Amino acid sequence: MKSGSVTKILLEVLFLLAMKGELKSSLDSILRYYEEVHRSFYSLAAEPLAKAISLCGQSLLSSRHIYYIGQSTNGILGLIDASECPPTYGATTDDIRGFLLGGYDEFGNKDGDLVELTGLSVYKISEDYFLYHILPACHEEDTIVLIQSVTPELSAVVRRSCCHVVEIQISESSEPVNDGSDSSDRSVRMHFDLCDPSAFVADQVACEMLRSFGVGLAVKWTLNALSTGAHIIKGKVCENFMVDLKVSNAKLFRRSVGIIQRFTQVGVEEATDALLRSIYEVETISTDLKAASISGHIAKATSKHKVVPRAMILAMNKCTLEEADTALQQCPLVRQAVKRASNSS
Numbered sequence: 609m610k611s612g613s614v615t616k617i618l619l620e621v622l623f624l625l626a627m628k629g630e631l632k633s634s635l636d637s638i639l640r641y642y643e644e645v646h647r648s649f650y651s652l653a654a655e656p657l658a659k660a661i662s663l664c665g666q667s668l669l670s671s672r673h674i675y676y677i678g679q680s681t682n683g684i685l686g687l688i689d690a691s692e693c694p695p696t697y698g699a700t701t702d703d704i705r706g707f708l709l710g711g712y713d714e715f716g717n718k719d720g721d722l723v724e725l726t727g728l729s730v731y732k733i734s735e736d737y738f739l740y741h742i743l744p745a746c747h748e749e750d751t752i753v754l755i756q757s758v759t760p761e762l763s764a765v766v767r768r769s770c771c772h773v774v775e776i777q778i779s780e781s782s783e784p785v786n787d788g789s790d791s792s793d794r795s796v797r798m799h800f801d802l803c804d805p806s807a808f809v810a811d812q813v814a815c816e817m818l819r820s821f822g823v824g825l826a827v828k829w830t831l832n833a834l835s836t837g838a839h840i841i842k843g844k845v846c847e848n849f850m851v852d853l854k855v856s857n858a859k860l861f862r863r864s865v866g867i868i869q870r871f872t873q874v875g876v877e878e879a880t881d882a883l884l885r886s887i888y889e890v891e892t893i894s895t896d897l898k899a900a901s902i903s904g905h906i907a908k909a910t911s912k913h914k915v916v917p918r919a920m921i922l923a924m925n926k927c928t929l930e931e932a933d934t935a936l937q938q939c940p941l942v943r944q945a946v947k948r949a950s951n952s953s
Contacts, residue, residue: 613828617642620821624814634809638818641808645822649778649829652800657833660796663751663772664834665841670749673702674838677738677762678755679709681820682827686755687715687733689831695860697839698852698913701730704835707738709758735762746771753834756827767795774834778802778826802826843941846871852917852942855887855909858902864916871950872923879923886919887912889929917942924953 621639625632664674676686687706693699708714711734712721722731732741743765746752751772754763766773773795779802805818839845844852851871855864861883868879881893887909888897909915914936921932939945 613825613832616825616828620817624817624821627817628811628814631809631811631814634811634814637808638814641803641805641818641822642825644803644808645825648801648803649826653798653826653830653833656796656798657830660753660774660798660830661834661837661841663774663794663796664753664838667749667751667772668703668838668842672747672749672751674704674751674753674834675707675738675742675746676704676753676755676831677707677709677735677766678758680714681824682756683708684715685824685828685831686753689828689835693835693839695854695856696850697842697844698854698916699839699844704838705730705742706733707735707742708733709735709762711735711737739765743769748772753831755831756823774798776827776830778823778830798830843943846943846946851920851946852914855883855906855912855915857906861902861906861909864919867916868920868923871920871946872953874923879919882919882923883916885922885929886915886932891928914942917946920946921949924949 621635624638625635631638667674676690677683678686683706687708690704690706693704694701697703715733719725723729739762743752746769748770749772751774752766752769753774753776754766755776756778763775771794775795775797777797777799779800802822805815805822809815809818836845839850844850849867849870851867853860853864853867855861864883865876865879868874868882869876872879872882874882881898884893884897884905885891887905890897917936918929918932921927921935922929925931925935927935935949936942936945939948
């Protein structure tokens, strides 16, 4: 599991025990429930999930879009997953985008409607905006992901569109899990049951909470798989490293230096120089630039694309910026460009 999933489980268990202190003696049973959710989900999800990833990857490869739409907590999970793609994969805010039934009223964030604060359409997340502005402009290579119990009317409208459609419907049952998935060439319906928490915990309130937690975790895993798999297909991942990340904070700046070192076998100073050359688009790094703060480098880098892949090629091939840019232009898939540079170094 990714660290976000582990964090989710830890927080849920802590909150559950804080509310129901008498369940401390049932901690092992609660953790076994999560373990069974993991086992049952992946045993059922593998085939339809692979098909869904293929459709999403096809969308990104075609320079099209993936749209998540859902309601309540599971819809918010879609917003979160989409929001992580720009820093993680160097994606645009339109590559994968989330929408929420009820919009900001359902989201319940402190600042309310972010469109009113920013004037930016990228913050428009309502169902109405999706239906009247996004869906009419959709292309047959776009993919729409319906997350967990959207309205029948919305499902019907999306199914009639020209897009790829992925439907995620995860429920809980005391019966043995069964795969109810159904798919065609352009759609995937992922309908299946998870284990019932009452087999692990007797308390009724705890069961209801765990039931919601388990479904949310499975939805999160599904969305993580779709966005990760699609970006792998698009060539944003090389040898399990996300090599086209945005240098948008201190953690990602240091991670970028580490990735450059990992692929080029240079020291930290040379890797940092290559990264700064890529950020500032200069052939030589001045003493003042080397002494500048990381926050200054981040401010310069955040709006730029393919900063890390270009830095990797600079470090591998000891080449000019123009030569590195030419290498990236000749290989639109970043993974291929990096591998070609590695083979020629």
